[in-house]
Amino acid sequence: MTELAFKRLQDGAYTGPMNRLVSVFVFVILLACSAQTNRPGYTDTPFLPGQKWRVHDADRPYPRVVSPGARRGDPPSDAIVLFDGKDLSKWRSPKWTVEDGATYPGPGAGPLISNEAFGDIQLHLEFATPSKIEGSSQDRGNSGVIIMGHYEIQVLDSWENPTYADGQAAAIYGQWPPLVNASRKPGEWQAYDIIFEAPKFDGDKVVKPAFVTVLHNGVLMHHRKEILGTVEHAKVAHYQPHPAEEPLMLQDHNTLTRFRNIWVRRLTDYDQP
Numbered sequence: 001m002t003e004l005a006f007k008r009l010q011d012g013a014y015t016g017p018m019n020r021l022v023s024v025f026v027f028v029i030l031l032a033c034s035a036q037t038n039r040p041g042y043t044d045t046p047f048l049p050g051q052k053w054r055v056h057d058a059d060r061p062y063p064r065v066v067s068p069g070a071r072r073g074d075p076p077s078d079a080i081v082l083f084d085g086k087d088l089s090k091w092r093s094p095k096w097t098v099e100d101g102a103t104y105p106g107p108g109a110g111p112l113i114s115n116e117a118f119g120d121i122q123l124h125l126e127f128a129t130p131s132k133i134e135g136s137s138q139d140r141g142n143s144g145v146i147i148m149g150h151y152e153i154q155v156l157d158s159w160e161n162p163t164y165a166d167g168q169a170a171a172i173y174g175q176w177p178p179l180v181n182a183s184r185k186p187g188e189w190q191a192y193d194i195i196f197e198a199p200k201f202d203g204d205k206v207v208k209p210a211f212v213t214v215l216h217n218g219v220l221m222h223h224r225k226e227i228l229g230t231v232e233h234a235k236v237a238h239y240q241p242h243p244a245e246e247p248l249m250l251q252d253h254n255t256l257t258r259f260r261n262i263w264v265r266r267l268t269d270y271d272q273p
């Protein structure tokens with residue numbers, strides 16, 4: 001039908017000033033229609049199991065466009081930048097110091113807590129434990145990324161620093177050691193890339209536990225690992241029900257471990273705008 005209408009336009013079926021106006025209007029509408037119906041793909045292929053879409057479905061929504069950062073670790077266009085090295089306006093706890101594009105806790109500062117609450121996220125941050133080695137085991141560069149204020153991915157100087165396995169850098173603290181130790185030397189900047197799925201509760205009941213994927217300096221530490229519950233020291237973790245979204249927290253463990261370039265992306269599902 002579209003082709004026929006185009007042909008009639010080409011053949012001059014619509015003449016005269018008014019008809020010309022109508023023809024332009026029809027042309028624009030047809031163009032819009034053809035743009036919708038001529039999407040590449042198929043309309044007669046089998047349906048994918050468990051999905052409402054066919055294989056190569058022409059009508060399946062296109063993923064939205066996100067511009068990646070210029071360099072590895074830079075925030076993509078849809079990221080919420082929580083700390084860009086300049087100020088802590090996105091956080092509570094003003095006792096953290098900002099210096100040379102990084103932040104660290106002052107004496108007795110307490111945790112750094114984001115103003116915004118999050119559920120499922122992709123999180124990027126960079127940290128550097130102190131160049132001067134002081135203390136050992138858990139007293140060396142200890143901090144932590146405490147997601148939702150409950151689930152700690154350990155930050156520690158784990159360069160030639162023996163400690164219990166489930167407490168070293170990139171551990172799900174007290175639950176799972178990292179798969180490998182990819183720590184850089186004290187004072188060097190390191191990166192965590194974390195994909196976190198928030199737990200779901202129905203009253204006191206855990207409907208779905210939390211899962212986490214962690215890369216440390218680009219190396220896989222945990223692959224969608226189930227989290228046992230709220231972080232504990234020397235106890236078995238269990239879930240403490242909490243809201244669907246909670247702030248992100250950085251631990252103050254009385255060390256001068258610094259953080260920079262902190263951003264998150266809220267995770268959305270397939271086929272969502």
Ligand code: MG
Nearest residue numbers: 142143144155
């Ligand atoms: Mg810690």
